[in-house]
Each structure stands twice: as structure tokens, then as C-alpha cells.
Amino acid sequence: MATTGYRFPTSDAAVSGTWVSPTNVQADDGAYATCNLALKNTTSEREQGTYGFSTSVLPDAATITQVNLKVEWKLTTSASVIANLGVRARIGGVNLTLHENSAEPTVDTVDIYDITAERSWVPADFRDGTLATRLQGRNGNDASDPGYLFDYAAVEVVYTIPPPTITAASLADADRNWATPSQDIAVTFSEAMDITPAPNVGDTVAGLTAQVNGGADAALTYVSGNASANWKL
Numbered sequence: 001m002a003t004t005g006y007r008f009p010t011s012d013a014a015v016s017g018t019w020v021s022p023t024n025v026q027a028d029d030g031a032y033a034t035c036n037l038a039l040k041n042t043t044s045e046r047e048q049g050t051y052g053f054s055t056s057v058l059p060d061a062a063t064i065t066q067v068n069l070k071v072e073w074k075l076t077t078s079a080s081v082i083a084n085l086g087v088r089a090r091i092g093g094v095n096l097t098l099h100e101n102s103a104e105p106t107v108d109t110v111d112i113y114d115i116t117a118e119r120s121w122v123p124a125d126f127r128d129g130t131l132a133t134r135l136q137g138r139n140g141n142d143a144s145d146p147g148y149l150f151d152y153a154a155v156e157v158v159y160t161i162p163p164p165t166i167t168a169a170s171l172a173d174a175d176r177n178w179a180t181p182s183q184d185i186a187v188t189f190s191e192a193m194d195i196t197p198a199p200n201v202g203d204t205v206a207g208l209t210a211q212v213n214g215g216a217d218a219a220l221t222y223v224s225g226n227a228s229a230n231w232k233l
Contacts, residue, residue, distance in 0.1 A: 001065060006156045007053065008152060008153070009048035013047040015045035017037070019033060019035045025046075038143055042138070043137070045134050046134065048133045048135070049128065049132040050128045051131055053155075053157065059161060061161055061162060064123070065116075069087060070110065070111070071151075071153050071154075072150075073149060074105050074106055075105065076148075078105075080144045081139070085105075085136070086137070087099055091131060091132075093132075169187045171186075193227075201224075205220050205233065
């Protein structure tokens with residue numbers, strides 16, 4: 001398995017309420033985005049996006065096995081308040097599950113939510129313009145202002161890459177080369193295959209064997225095609 005590591009947003013959008021320094025959630029640096037609520041049963045939200053899950057970070061061929069949403073947050077005070085810190089992911093403008101910390105922490109608190117089960121994930125879900133998160137402060141039935149502080153929001157994707165497959169292969173008498181010697185079997189892979197260092201003609205290709213007319217597996221040797229999807233063996 002591979003992981004993208006936790007990635008931070010680089011864009012910000014207003015949703016509701018008044019926020020101070022909302023882009024401070026774009027790094028784990030102890031600088032806070034804040035919102036203040038002094039009304040009962042009131043919610044304030046802010047949206048984050050552009051997490052940078054490009055194809056070089058999360059390949060299109062990836063199979064998603066886990067998605068984690070991580071936040072660091074706290075309240076200025078927990079005296080005489082009913083305060084709820086909240087976070088959720090959004091995909092294509094659709095809200096996923098809201099996760100709340102209602103313990104009213106007044107020290108920096110890191111919460112990690114495994115959101116894998118919230119949908120069927122594909123790499124396209126994480127591309128810029130599709131993935132977003134929303135941070136939320138929510139007062140219960142109390143008008144005291146607890147001071148909601150958010151240090152960061154971050155997303156991690158754990159994934160696997162399916163192994164390449166052989167999509168076509170052919171062997172013709174005319175392709176045989178007894179001088180090499182080789183059978184010049186033409187093989188087409190589902191993606192470019194690269195051996196490093198590049199093999200020499202006649203080198204055995206580990207893991208590749210062939211049967212002819214039901215005979216025993218025979219090791220295949222390299223002729224050409226390294227770093228492409230079309231090989232001769």
C-alpha cells in the first residue's frame with residue numbers, strides 16, 4: 001500500500017458566519033482560524049479546497065483503501081457553553097458525514113476521522129474542484145461565545161496500484177530469430193513497463209514465462225521494448 005500523506009488545502013471560501021484569518025487552516029503551524037458565536041443554536045461554517053491530489057500524487061489507476069480526515073482545534077473557553085467543533089468532507093458539492101467533537105476541549109486537540117465508508121471512492125473524487133472540506137462551529141442552547149479555534153484541516157488517502165496485465169500476445173513463425181536466439185514473442189501490456197537498469201538482449205525477464213502447445217513453462221528473454229507497453233521477447 002501507498003499513502004499520499006496528509007495534504008493541506010490551499011483555497012478558502014466563505015459559507016456562513018464571520019471568520020478571522022480563515023486561511024490559517026492551510027498549515028500545521030499553531031496559527032488559528034477563528035469564529036465567534038454569541039447566539040443560541042447557531043452554526044458558522046467555512047470551506048477549504050484545492051488539496052493538490054494531482055495524478056502524480058494519487059494516480060488515476062489507484063484503488064482507494066482508506067481516507068482519513070484530520071483536524072486540530074480547540075475552544076477559547078468551555079465555561080457555561082454548549083459548543084460543538086465540526087468537520088466534514090464534500091465531494092462535488094455533496095456533503096458527507098458531519099463529525100463533531102462536543103467535549104469542549106480548551107487545549108489543542110487532534111482528531112482523525114476514518115471516512116472510508118462514507119462513499120465508494122475513486123481518484124477523481126480528490127481532484128481540485130471536486131474535493132472540499134468544511135469546518136464548523138456550532139452553539140447549542142447557550143448564547144455564550146466559546147471562541148472556536150481551528151489550526152488545520154488535512155486529508156490523507158491510502159491506496160494500492162493494481163498490477164499491470166498483458167492485454168495481447170502473439171507468436172508467429174516468421175518472427176523467430178535463431179541467431180539471437182529468440183522467438184520474438186510480441187507482448188502488449190496494459191501500461192508502459194520499465195526495468196531499471198534496462199535489460200540487454202538475451203537477459204531473462206524475471207516473472208515472465210510462456211507455454212507453447214501445452215509444454216512446460218519456459219523463461220522469456222528480452223529483445224526490445226523496455227519503458228513502453230509493447231515488448232518483444
